[in-house]
Amino acid sequence: MTDSTAIRRAEAVRHFNRFYTQHIGALHERLQKSPYSLTEVRVLHELTRGQAQTASALARNLGLDSGYLSRLLTSFERRALITRRPSETDARLSLIALTEQGHAAYEPLDAAAVAEVLAVLERLQSSSQEELIGAMRVVERLLSDQPQHGIITLRAPRPGEYGWLVHRQALLFACEHDWDQSFEGLLARVIADFTQHHDPLRETCWVAEQDGTIVGSALLIGVSTTVARIRLLYIEPDMRRLGIGTQLVDECVRFARRAGYTKLTLSTATTLEQSRRLCQRAGFVCAGAAPEVRFGHDLTIERWERDL
Known part of the structure; x- marks a missing residue:
């Protein structure tokens, strides 16, 4: 700065x-x-x-x-x-x-x-x-x-909050990692597809809330009849290392099991160290990595998996 x-x-x-x-x-x-x-x-x-x-x-x-x-x-x-x-x-x-x-x-x-x-x-x-x-x-x-000290609750997003999640995450990743507007476009496409076409019995979204403000989120979508994927996983910077990410991922695991999936996946970049540590703590293993040009940078994108 x-x-x-x-x-x-x-x-x-x-x-x-x-x-x-x-x-x-x-x-x-x-x-x-x-x-x-x-x-x-x-x-x-x-x-x-x-x-x-x-x-x-x-x-x-x-x-x-x-x-x-x-x-x-x-x-x-x-x-x-x-x-x-x-x-x-x-x-x-x-x-x-x-x-x-x-x-x-x-x-x-x-x-x-x-x-x-x-x-x-x-x-x-x-x-x-x-x-x-x-x-x-x-x-x-x-x-x-x-x-x-505030209690963290998980709930479904309310009207207007899906768009806020796109805005907030695009802003955070731009500030913290200098990712460009193409990341915001990706988030918008994910949210648009989810809100218009998702199956509520097989797919869901949570926001983590403390004292009336959103401090994190996670979205679970189906990839196939047996595989689900976690997307839009984020925690507000000042709320990290408080177990909120683990709480969100654990809820994704429980939902995926109830929905009948046998495998849960998510993708992250090697530069996102906290995301990678969260994957490891939650029992995921890195199943592959590939270099890609994304969001204005040369990144290595990892695919993490967990059997359910």
Whole structure:
């Protein structure tokens, strides 16, 4: 990555930060018609989860300085918003919980926050609301230190998502491997043929989803009455090495067996090391390789097989 590219991306992030900070600042300014600061509202919100917490857990979850949080909690205690009691497992720790008065103080703040956000969303069309929420989820996932905490579910693609899979995979392989638009054309042909002609008893497609966003996919198609092939297998870069690829391939294996296939195949390039390792872990063996000019490059394409 060149210095100019890095600077352009940094400036784009800074631009977004300025916009979002200004937007949230205006939102909070309208909401804070109360004796509570924004940080106090955040702490009250964390305590509404119902389970008593320690001060250290609150500081960690909210990213607050422990000394500042201690003074804030002392103020809450004076106002009878919280109670503290010794932990049954560690007498050195105090468990903090909201009192009825604390819940009563937070409820109108929470209702006002919800109403304000609803007012923002109501200015948008329904499809734009979903687009905004999806973008927020992607930002949260990419910036999170622990994306693996979200549950991964496999489901069938919804309308519009087949085209998104073509777009996303073409973009990723262009960025990561400099593959040209012919790869996008191949993906589009695979999807077009599948969506128009596939036999749902013998062929299927899954997307892996976490918190409402797609993080991977796999498509299984029939080659013959006994052989099936995996295509469109990909995992989002920040979600790799979390077992999602294995989960998708295992589901392909189970489906292929139920459909009566006796062999499962897939193709990959020798330059795609993670794909090759996934094949090996899933019990596939390399059955052949040949040099080909594909996607603007001289590649060696391998065919991997597994008996079912």
